[in-house]
Amino acid sequence: MRGLTVLRGATAVELVGPLWRTLPWRPLAAAGALGLLVVGTPAATGAEPAPWQTLLLLRGAALAxxxxxxxxxxxxxxxxTGPVPTPRLLRQALRVALVAPLAALWWTAVLLLAPSASRPPAGEVTLEAVTAGAFALAAAALAVRLTDEARxxxxxxxxxxxxxxxVPLLAPEDWALFVQADDPRWPxxxxxxxxxxAALTAAAGCGPEPLGRRAGR
Known part of the structure; x- marks a missing residue:
């Protein structure tokens, strides 16, 4: 067991370089730039947005x-790469691990760009951003598992x-997610x-290659 763990660790290190070069940098960079542009608009124009407007800008950046x-x-x-011995879940986890520090730095910059006078609680807004990112990754993992689409x-x-x-249109009033910071339903x-x-993070279980498909290949 220990030898297998060491072998997988060495394999993961060897994969870092190739995975780094194949990451989709263009859409990642475009999305990051769009998010910074959205939340930085008030500072660039000298506007002083209301708290609900700042929250809307932060949610727009999180969506980007x-x-x-x-x-x-x-x-x-x-x-x-489907038939290679390295598990697909490991390759996907490495992709997330490579991008996670950059995403954290980017979100820190987004929060700092938001007007401090009207900025909502950072922890709660960050939770919303993490959930949106988890939804995107879970949906991507599901698409990879259920289809043969490469992109x-x-x-x-x-x-x-x-x-x-x-979601904002169909969610019941008692289960509203997109509420304002001064709304009693915020907590x-x-x-x-x-x-x-947590549920979306657990959806990472979509990562493993289906046995039937792997055998077919």
């Missing part, structure tokens, strides 16, 4: 970041946009955000 993550599992060489990113991004529109809403984030 999640749209970038929707492309993270795109792999043009998927049909070549499901555009479809996942479209699904994320549809969810962002429909309860973010308890639901935490549960949702």
């Amino acid at each position: 970041g999640a749209l970038g993550l929707a492309f993270l599992l795109d792999d043009p060489a998927r049909h070549l 499901p990113g555009p479809f996942v991004a479209a699904a994320l946009l549809v969810a962002a529109v429909l 309860a809403a973010h308890e639901r955000w935490a549960v949702l984030a």
